[in-house]
Amino acid sequence: MFWWVLPAAAVAAAAAAWTAIRRRKPDVRRRPAAHSDRLTMLPEYQDALRRHRRWLAVAGLACAALLASAAVAAARPVQLTTTVPEQRNRDIMLCLDVSGSMSSADAAVVEVFAELAREFDGERIGLTIFDSTGSQVFPLTDDYGYAREQLLLARDAFDGKPGGSGFLDGTWGGRGSSLIGDGLASCLSGFPRTQDSDTRADSPEAKRSRSVVLATDNYVSGNPILTLPQAAALAQDRTVRVYALNPGDLDYGSDPGQPGAQLRTAAESTGGSYYALDNPGAVPGIVTAVQETEATALKGAPRAVVSDQPVLPLGVAVLSGITLGAALWRMRL
């Protein structure tokens, strides 16, 4: 990162060495000695001198390695990688039509999300069920244990296991049944209100993507307060993508007035997509596909990540320092 440190360190080391060589003054306290060869020619002394020179070489090498690695570490070596960050700040609202025809598909959806909730990290998940009126089972939460518990409860209820009938309480009593537009609208109301923060793109709330997994066959009986297109417009307004799962696509022809075509139009108008199911067993694959699509859609721009790599030079520096210390101790300097 700071590669100019290396030549600067080399110049500084060279200057220090030059000064040390230039300034080497004879120690005035040293006394002259005659017949020094009587000592230096002793084989014992020669052995000791050889050992000393070896340790001196080790110390010199260690010192050089220490200086070099310290200079390299000071230059902050970095690794430059390009990553495509996958956003984890998604809000997923499961919006399930609990009219009788939908139960097996609903069971498959919640089961898949119960599995997915294990791997969630940063996402929030909520569950709203509706028939004639909407009922929020649990709001958007990142308490995945709780969410999973609730999702498994929902699955048992949809499968018709004993004791699960109370789960669907509160979804009747409205005018008619399968009021899809109202159900979708109540799902949308489960997202936090962000009218203010929508204008501020940097607020954390504004950066969270929102999606609704809407499982319905779009057979309306009764008079909803909001029609499906109105609810879709609301979703569009609140930047919520709707992924529609239709287990009973029984359209005849390509008339846009058919329920499946309406659902497709509504979903695609919000930026989501529409999946028609032939049987409930296909749900896991489709939900995973939705999850994948969502993940790709949310991938941010490729970003260059600069990370320090100080391990190697600092490791070398530590090793050289230890070697230098050992050599100096061995030489009794």
Place this chain on the structure above:
Amino acid sequence: MTSLLPRVKSKMAIFAHRKARGMLDGEYGSVFRGRSLDFDDLRAYVPGDEVRDIDWKASARHGSPLIRRYVAVRRQTLILVADTGRNMAAVSRSGEVKKDIAVMALGVAGYLAYRHGDVVGLVSGDSAATGTIPAKAGEAHLERLLRHVDSHAGLDAAPSRIEDQLDHVARTVKGRNLLFVVADEIPASPALEQLLRRLRAQHEILWLTIRDADLVPSGATPSSGAGFFSVSDSVVLPMHIAATEAIAAAYANAAAERDAARNTMLRRTGITEGTVDGSRDVVSALFALLERHRRAG
């Protein structure tokens, strides 16, 4: 530069106070045997005089020992042989520069000779050149000799080689003289032994060895002193690596063998040797040397 001879004299005065006055003179006087038979006078006995010079009859009359003095037939010549090479600029065992010890020893010997009425000459030099200062009497001459030694032995002198000076003496000096050789711990060699044998046939020789510094002080810590550098090539001796038992033992062994070989060589050639560590014990070492020489007879 202060005078060198007064320093020598003061040293001798201190010694004279410690031992009996005149003792050194007596020792010096008995270096040569075979005096003339011309009786001069009597003087009081001082320790160190030859017992056979005592005039027993006169002593009996006088009540204390008296020594017969004879008229010196010829003046003796003392030739100081000194090494003024680079080795003498090194330190001795006592830590002083060996040159200072050599000047002190030469001064003491020369002053004894001067008091005895002898003339003193100097043969000094190094491996490059050897010079002679002819023998003369007088304190001024002695001072000049000492200054010559003092000024020539330095770190910028040529390497030491005492054999050259001895060879010079053998070739140029005639007659029977007293040689006083001051050198450091030179190694024995057959060539040197032959040369010394040749010199001993002609001269009376006193040999004073100045002990070299102990490069590996046994038992001393490596931090004592700042170490040495070699006078021959100015290379610093890394003392801390030599401070091991094995090296100290080997060095001490080698030094002992060298000393023994030199002692044997000098004894075989009939030369009396004395050793001196520092200038403090120059006078006593010289006294011991003269005493030993007289005993060895």
